[in-house]
Amino acid sequence: MSSLGVGVSPGNVPVHHGTDLKVFDRRVRLGELILRCVICILALLAAVLIASDTQVKKIFSIQKKAQFTDMKALVFLVVANGIAAAYSVVHVLRCIVSMVRGSVIFSKPLAWAIFSGDQIMTYSCLAATASALQAALFSKMGEPTLQWMKVCTMYGKFCNQVGEGIASAVIASLSMVILSAISAFSLFRLYGNNKDKNNARW
Amino acid sequence: MSSLGVGVSPGNVPVHHGTDLKVFDRRVRLGELILRCVICILALLAAVLIASDTQVKKIFSIQKKAQFTDMKALVFLVVANGIAAAYSVVHVLRCIVSMVRGSVIFSKPLAWAIFSGDQIMTYSCLAATASALQAALFSKMGEPTLQWMKVCTMYGKFCNQVGEGIASAVIASLSMVILSAISAFSLFRLYGNNKDKNNARW
Secondary structure (H helix, E strand, C coil): CCCCCCCCCCCCCCCCCCHHHHHHHHHHHHHHHHHHHHHHHHHHHHHHHHHCCEEEEEECCEEEEEEHHHCHHHHHHHHHHHHHHHHHHHHHHHHHHHHHHCCCCCCHHHHHHHHHHHHHHHHHHHHHHHHHHHHHHHHHHCEHHHCECCCCCCCHHHHHHHHHHHHHHHHHHHHHHHHHHHHHHHHHHHHCECCCHHHCCC | CCCCCCCCCCCCCCCCCCHHHHHHHHHHHHHHHHHHHHHHHHHHHHHHHHHCCEEEEEECCEEEEEEHHHCHHHHHHHHHHHHHHHHHHHHHHHHHHHHHHCCCCCCHHHHHHHHHHHHHHHHHHHHHHHHHHHHHHHHHHCEHHHCECCCCCCCHHHHHHHHHHHHHHHHHHHHHHHHHHHHHHHHHHHHCECCCHHHCCC
16 A cells, blocks of 8 residues: 555545545545635636626617627537536535545445546536637637637627636636546546555555 | 456556456557547548648639638647647557557556646647637638628638548547546556455446
């Protein structure tokens, strides 16, 4: 068993192992909890910032209103981040219950469910963020070769708020990438069987 | 040890364990090899299809040429898929050498390098594909609320070939998602230590 406490199967072993192991498992759980809280807050912030963003502009006698539903990429981003925030709330509660109980006992099907959920969330949010970022770049810079004009010169306040929302979504997505690696670790170490103590270090 | 051959650490244990274990490891390696070949071919196909795509259109007396460099999202996609294809070639060779030798002996630093490389490739290609897909949708459908006109009505042949390239990139990205899970499994099972035989099953 590693001195760092790796090489343990939390799905199988109740907490009656060494102190190092306990410390390592506690750190992993704490890291997971913090990441899930950060993701929850940032994903919610992104969804609210973009969904609540509007700007009305009067061009001659015509009133034009910019809102996130004008662009499907922003609708996709709001939906993906809304779902990610709700999903994170559920897992924050699960993490807290697990920490209060002081145990890391969970089954393989549960570990598989968490891993799969995290993977789906991460890839969906990353795809939504990338496509929204692309749409935002077109709006900000235009595409002169295709004669697509800049929209942000007209709707400056609207674009700034969308930009803040996308920035929030980018950080949430990067946090999800790290979280996905943690849940992959939590799942796949259940399938390990180190016999060589010396090789069990990080 | 599991009857399916899971619960082994290929970084530590030479191949002198049970038949089931050998069969399982061989299947994982074969699956990895097939996926890497598929990714290599599809990523290369996507890059070549898009990079070689051009269409010249004469509008009155002005000649206009459409090419992938007109849109940064397509340049990003070509670069990402080109790198992914080259990266896959290296790993296909590594997989073949490993299969010919008939061993799964590799170190943890190597497993970490493969895992990290696969993660970076997957997320980069997914982001590139999502942003190119967004740009392609704007080109195909236009965005009437922003007065961005459809481009594909004018450059039909060009758009079709780009569409084929993006379809190829989408399948390559999905294959990378599965491959990432396999490399995560190959890495993190090195940190496991199942003591309970009954729980070691999938």
